[in-house]
Amino acid sequence: MKDNKVFVITGATGVGKTTIARYLQENYRMPRVITHTTRRPREREVNGIAYYFETDDSFENNHYLERVTYAGAKYGSSYEGLDRAWQKSQYITIVLDTAGAITYAQELGSRAIIIFVTVTSPSVLVDRVQVRGDDPHAVKQRVASPEFLRDMKLPQNLKGRAYELVNDDWSKTKTRLDLLVTDIMHGRRLPKKQLE
Ligand SMILES: Nc1ncnc2c1ncn2[C@@H]1O[C@H](COP(=O)(O)OP(=O)(O)OP(=O)(O)O)[C@@H](O)[C@H]1O
Numbered sequence: 653m654k655d656n657k658v659f660v661i662t663g664a665t666g667v668g669k670t671t672i673a674r675y676l677q678e679n680y681r682m683p684r685v686i687t688h689t690t691r692r693p694r695e696r697e698v699n700g701i702a703y704y705f706e707t708d709d710s711f712e713n714n715h716y717l718e719r720v721t722y723a724g725a726k727y728g729s730s731y732e733g734l735d736r737a738w739q740k741s742q743y744i745t746i747v748l749d750t751a752g753a754i755t756y757a758q759e760l761g762s763r764a765i766i767i768f769v770t771v772t773s774p775s776v777l778v779d780r781v782q783v784r785g786d787d788p789h790a791v792k793q794r795v796a797s798p799e800f801l802r803d804m805k806l807p808q809n810l811k812g813r814a815y816e817l818v819n820d821d822w823s824k825t826k827t828r829l830d831l832l833v834t835d836i837m838h839g840r841r842l843p844k845k846q847l848e
């Protein structure tokens with residue numbers, strides 16, 4: 653049986669999780685697990701690509717490995733979504749909040765490679781999501797949520813378990829990702845610390 657792995661990319665809003673998942677998809681052909689949410693689509697977000705957008709009722713029709721509430725909306729990753737992605741590739745990605753990342757670490761053990769993404773100066777995050785085109789009202793609500801503040805810091809349960817990646821400079825981030833992915837694909841273990 654193939655040694656399936658999922659790269660779990662976690663951290664606060666705007667740190668660059670989705671950008672990292674896209675990079676791994678484009679450069680390493682890693683499919684991203686599409687998760688489910690009840691929040692409204694942002695401009696340019698397409699159903700079945702960004703998320704499966706659900707109503708409160710339809711959200712309940714899936715079988716979730718984990719589910720959370722984040723800034724007032726429901727989010728969940730289904731067993732089916734994970735298996736669909738693993739059918740396409742041994743290495744896949746998923747973008748989760750830190751509560752979801754903790755569950756993945758507990759449930760999947762060494763099959764889950766956890767990457768905790770941060771930035772040195774949190775003030776850049778609002779600028780980044782505004783540049784992305786998020787609705788200013790939604791941004792205000794998001795940065796006031798307890799989940800946003802929580803996800804700025806590596807949770808205790810992930811200390812010594814997650815790779816920490818500072819995404820201030822995109823070209824450095826790509827180099828760090830390339831080194832990590834190559835090591836994982838060759839079965840080499842890096843010590844769990846900040847990726848340099
Ligand atoms: N290193 C970087 N420097 C500057 N801008 C960046 C960098 N990395 C990502 N960005 C930009 O920041 C914005 C937010 O990135 P992204 O959507 O990947 O964040 P996210 O962590 O997935 O956010 P969310 O959790 O809200 O979906 C995007 O416009 C992206 O292009």
Ligand SMILES: Nc1nc2c(ncn2[C@@H]2O[C@H](COP(=O)(O)O)[C@@H](O)[C@H]2O)c(=O)[nH]1
Binds near residue numbers: 691747
């Ligand atoms: N635990 C889970 N977290 C998820 C899932 N899908 C997305 N997310 C995370 O939620 C926040 C908010 O996302 P946004 O797209 O509204 O900005 C972010 O941290 C995502 O990574 C999921 O299925 N489970």
